[in-house]
Amino acid sequence: MAAASRPLLPEAPAIHEIRRAVRAWLTEYDATTVVVGLSGGADSAALTAAAVAEAAAVHAVVVDHRLQAGSDMVAARAVEFAESVGCASARVQVVDVSGPGGLEAAARHARYRALDAARCGNPVLLGHTLDDQAETVLLGLGRGSGLRSIRGMAPFDGPWGRPLLGVRRDTTRLACEELGYRPYEDPHNSDPRFTRVRLRSEVLPLLEDVLGGGAAVALARTAAQLREDGEVLDEAAARMLADALATPDTPTGPQQLDTATLASAPPAVRRRAVRAWLIGMGASSPPDRTLRAVDALVGEWHGQGPVAVGRGPERGTRLVVARRRGRLSVEFVDQQRCADD
Structure with missing residues (x-):
């Protein structure tokens, strides 16, 4: 009116x-x-x-x-x-x-x-x-x-x-x-x-x-003050993410992250890059414990299984991050399989 x-x-x-x-x-x-x-x-x-x-x-x-x-x-x-x-x-x-x-x-x-x-x-x-x-x-x-x-x-x-x-x-x-x-x-x-x-x-x-x-x-x-500091870290993370994005094995495959590139960055920058990547891949504002678990796939790798980062599109499915051949990738898996891993 x-x-x-x-x-x-x-x-x-x-x-x-x-x-x-x-x-x-x-x-x-x-x-x-x-x-x-x-x-x-x-x-x-x-x-x-x-x-x-x-x-x-x-x-x-x-x-x-x-x-x-x-x-x-x-x-x-x-x-x-x-x-x-x-x-x-x-x-x-x-x-x-x-x-x-x-x-x-x-x-x-x-x-x-x-x-x-x-x-x-x-x-x-x-x-x-x-x-x-x-x-x-x-x-x-x-x-x-x-x-x-x-x-x-x-x-x-x-x-x-x-x-x-x-x-x-x-x-x-x-x-x-x-x-x-x-x-x-x-x-x-x-x-x-x-x-x-x-x-x-x-x-x-x-x-x-x-x-x-x-x-x-x-x-x-x-x-x-922290916002100013955070903006600098976010800019560094954006550059790191661009550098870490690896070409998938197939032209239609999902975006993957090169773990060697990620490992070269300080943890604060690396986790920000991973967070931005996860959100872009469909995860909803991953909490700190999830980010640290994914980060461990990079900085503390000892063959551990995939990390659940969100729900899948269908009931009983989960969005997970897995490390294979030096790359991080996301996929949807059955929730029971995720629990077994």
């Missing part, structure tokens, strides 16, 4: 800070028309208002997860807010939340699918703040997920844009006050059954107290 002309935003400190963050992001990534994932909460509402002031056109998409009674009314109010600040369009996308990984993961996957389907080729801005980044780093540390997780969320990981990673959550709340808007408070954000909620309400406040303040800022700064 079309919106009216843009209203002027108040000249106030919080709004000004958020506008500057959005302006910098739009300039950095050369974006003019954007979609904003609007929940009606403080972070996404402040982002939406600032984006309207800075971008040529903003389209708001409100995802209704239908997890609570009255979610349709919450979504309708978010659409009203989007129209009031001058979005070019605003729409509600209803989704079904189901799938593995628990409620949080299922809701996130459903939300991202809906936003991706509605973006019409434009980048999607999300309201993740510095505090969200700090929580992500802590989750990665606690789970031992490695550098890729500890370096947190990227400012732009196409199509997902996060202009507010340098803005505190308190600032978005203050911006809503300056706008005269009362943001929606999602009860899931205070439910201690969720790990991230306990990090937010218990762990981070304790860290701030023990360290005398600045813990969230330090965690976010660490994420930025």
Whole structure:
């Protein structure tokens, strides 16, 4: 639905800070028309208002997860807010939340699918703040997920844009006050059954107290530094992968990796190259233990059997990596055979 002309935003400190963050992001990534994932909460509402002031056109998409009674009314109010600040369009996308990984993961996957389907080729801005980044780093540390997780969320990981990673959550709340808007408070954000909620309400406040303040800022700064280091390693891994790709025995065969080439690289680079190769061959974000098991086929080879890296297309089959004649290759095998090996 079309919106009216843009209203002027108040000249106030919080709004000004958020506008500057959005302006910098739009300039950095050369974006003019954007979609904003609007929940009606403080972070996404402040982002939406600032984006309207800075971008040529903003389209708001409100995802209704239908997890609570009255979610349709919450979504309708978010659409009203989007129209009031001058979005070019605003729409509600209803989704079904189901799938593995628990409620949080299922809701996130459903939300991202809906936003991706509605973006019409434009980048999607999300309201993740510095505090969200700090929580992500802590989750990665606690789970031992490695550098890729500890370096947190990227400012732009196409199509997902996060202009507010340098803005505190308190600032978005203050911006809503300056706008005269009362943001929606999602009860899931205070439910201690969720790990991230306990990090937010218990762990981070304790860290701030023990360290005398600045813990969230330090965690976010660490994420930025690790992201810079990770990008260098990823570039080296891409070159290594290109060098290690071996010509298969038959023209129609799958891509294979030369183990001698891989073995010449440092483990951090080698595992990144293997990870990129596995994802390209159909594995879904292999965890660290899987990567290390595949890496052992290169650096600690003693004739071991294939390593399962994912599910096959048919029930009872697995995607595995095997080493033969100095090359790594992937194939689908019967799950029982994989277990026997």
